[in-house]
Amino acid sequence: MRKHEIQSQKLNEDFHKFSAKTLKFAGEYLSSIESYSVLPDTQPGELKARLPEELPEKGEDFNRLIDDTAEFIAPAMTHWNHPGFMAYFNSSASLPGIMGEILAAVFNNNAMVWKSGPGSTELEEVTLEWFRKLVRVSPQFRGFIYDTASVSVMHAFSAARENLNLGIREKGLFGRVLPKLKIYASEQAHSSIDKAALLLGTGLDGIQKIPVDENFAMIPEELEKKLSEDISNGVLPLAVVATIGTTGSTAIDPLPKIAEITNKYKVWLHVDAAHAGVVSMLPERKDLFTGHEAADSMVINPHKWMFVPLDLSVLFIKNPDVLKRAFSLVPEYLKTSADDTATNYMDYGIQLGRRFRSLKFWYVMRYFGREGLCDIIRGHLDIAHYFLEKLKTISGIEILAPLNFSTICFMHNPGISDQEELNRYNARLMDEINRDGRIFISHTKLNGKFTIRVVFSGINQTKNTADTALEIIAKTIKSL
Numbered sequence: 001m002r003k004h005e006i007q008s009q010k011l012n013e014d015f016h017k018f019s020a021k022t023l024k025f026a027g028e029y030l031s032s033i034e035s036y037s038v039l040p041d042t043q044p045g046e047l048k049a050r051l052p053e054e055l056p057e058k059g060e061d062f063n064r065l066i067d068d069t070a071e072f073i074a075p076a077m078t079h080w081n082h083p084g085f086m087a088y089f090n091s092s093a094s095l096p097g098i099m100g101e102i103l104a105a106v107f108n109n110n111a112m113v114w115k116s117g118p119g120s121t122e123l124e125e126v127t128l129e130w131f132r133k134l135v136r137v138s139p140q141f142r143g144f145i146y147d148t149a150s151v152s153v154m155h156a157f158s159a160a161r162e163n164l165n166l167g168i169r170e171k172g173l174f175g176r177v178l179p180k181l182k183i184y185a186s187e188q189a190h191s192s193i194d195k196a197a198l199l200l201g202t203g204l205d206g207i208q209k210i211p212v213d214e215n216f217a218m219i220p221e222e223l224e225k226k227l228s229e230d231i232s233n234g235v236l237p238l239a240v241v242a243t244i245g246t247t248g249s250t251a252i253d254p255l256p257k258i259a260e261i262t263n264k265y266k267v268w269l270h271v272d273a274a275h276a277g278v279v280s281m282l283p284e285r286k287d288l289f290t291g292h293e294a295a296d297s298m299v300i301n302p303h304k305w306m307f308v309p310l311d312l313s314v315l316f317i318k319n320p321d322v323l324k325r326a327f328s329l330v331p332e333y334l335k336t337s338a339d340d341t342a343t344n345y346m347d348y349g350i351q352l353g354r355r356f357r358s359l360k361f362w363y364v365m366r367y368f369g370r371e372g373l374c375d376i377i378r379g380h381l382d383i384a385h386y387f388l389e390k391l392k393t394i395s396g397i398e399i400l401a402p403l404n405f406s407t408i409c410f411m412h413n414p415g416i417s418d419q420e421e422l423n424r425y426n427a428r429l430m431d432e433i434n435r436d437g438r439i440f441i442s443h444t445k446l447n448g449k450f451t452i453r454v455v456f457s458g459i460n461q462t463k464n465t466a467d468t469a470l471e472i473i474a475k476t477i478k479s480l
């Protein structure tokens with residue numbers, strides 16, 4: 001036999017042995033995750049210095065790969081599945097999601113066109129219909145999976161731009177005169193909106209930030225004022241973004257009022273619910289998306305708060321044909337005679353190659369079911385309320401934003417009147433809390449105040465997690 005034939009035979013024979021070894025490591029890691037500090041004790045360059053500079057000449061024993069993962073890689077990880085991970089917006093992976101992800105790699109399917117992946121194409125359609133109904137998005141919308149919300153919003157704005165019929169697809173942006181395009185979003189909107197502006201050619205100057213009220217939600221009157229002023233000055237609005245659950249404080253922009261305005265001025269309305277959108281599956285929060293029927297596109301990330309491992313973001317779009325108009329380009333070698341009722345996902349985005357993301361999503365939805373998912377998310381909301389009540393009893397704590405979901409925004413004031421000094425004190429407080437190792441929290445700025453954020457959305461978080469966090473916060477305040 002030739003060398004490569006021996007290799008191929010060995011790979012199949014070894015699969016059983018090494019998959020068992022890998023999964024054993026995975027199970028042990030997950031069940032002992034609390035023995036790690038959430039943030040690793042490592043410095044920039046430290047891991048690189050510990051690893052060989054050159055690849056091995058001869059293949060190595062697989063067992064050594066696992067051993068080295070345990071010895072070198074795990075200690076250099078920030079542990080997103082750790083219950084003490086309360087920073088940013090947590091993305092935690094659950095058992096069914098992990099298993100689905102493994103099997104997606106096993107199938108290694110590339111669903112450019114239906115024919116190259118009938119199973120993954122149709123499973124994406126089925127799971128996204130399930131998800132659409134689960135989170136009460138109107139049947140006027142159709143879902144598409146992209147990797148992250150930043151990419152989803154880029155696709156939404158590309159469709160919005162195509163919808164303006166400026167001939168950009170054919171003639172491009174340069175060497176001719178076009179109106180000024182602008183995107184309207186609140187001061188608290190996510191930076192991915194600005195990134196999409198960079199990519200789509202409106203420039204940062206084409207982002208109009210709309211002021212927010214005392215709850216950090218967009219003031220619709222300010223939006224209308226700016227829109228009408230701009231339009232009378234010849235600006236062409238590209239899109240308005242309403243955020244349901246801003247990244248800083250989880251503020252909720254007033255969607256029904258914003259929708260009235262975008263209807264009146266005929267502007268594309270995009271809803272960014274990347275983190276908090278999943279909450280609308282709860283019967284008691286069924287009104288979260290009231291007004292979204294008038295929107296053109298929406299983003300929700302199941303990889304954030306639905307226990308699907310990174311990455312999986314869903315873009316719902318009302319008119320998928322305009323997305324197709326923006327992106328469809330069929331090279332000769334991909335022309336299919338197959339019937340054109342089938343979806344060819346390459347037509348709906350910048351990617352040609354497309355991995356099988358829906359499998360892990362299907363696993364998660366089937367394993368937990370609607371009830372199970374609601375129970376976990378409701379649990380997080382309850383833990384957050386419990387945490388808030390206890391936190392308030394610590395002397396000097398100031399709550400800086402309403403608790404809309406499960407993100408608590410606060411600072412501690414030991415009696416400092418100068419804002420800059422108070423900000424420095426809270427930055428130091430946060431760093432000291434994180435140094436404990438059992439929890440990891442992050443911050444934002446609200447009204448110029450350094451704001452500590454604690455988020456409960458991880459699959460492994462319980463009331464005990466909240467108690468641990470409270471204990472560490474109180475202990476650290478005393479020690480400063």
Ligand SMILES: *Cc1c(COP(=O)(O)O)cnc(C)c1O
Pocket residue numbers: 089147148149150151190192243245246247272273274275301313
């Ligand atoms: C996290 C977040 C994003 C960006 O999500 P990615 O998937 O990391 O690109 C956008 N908008 C909001 C409101 C978010 O919370």
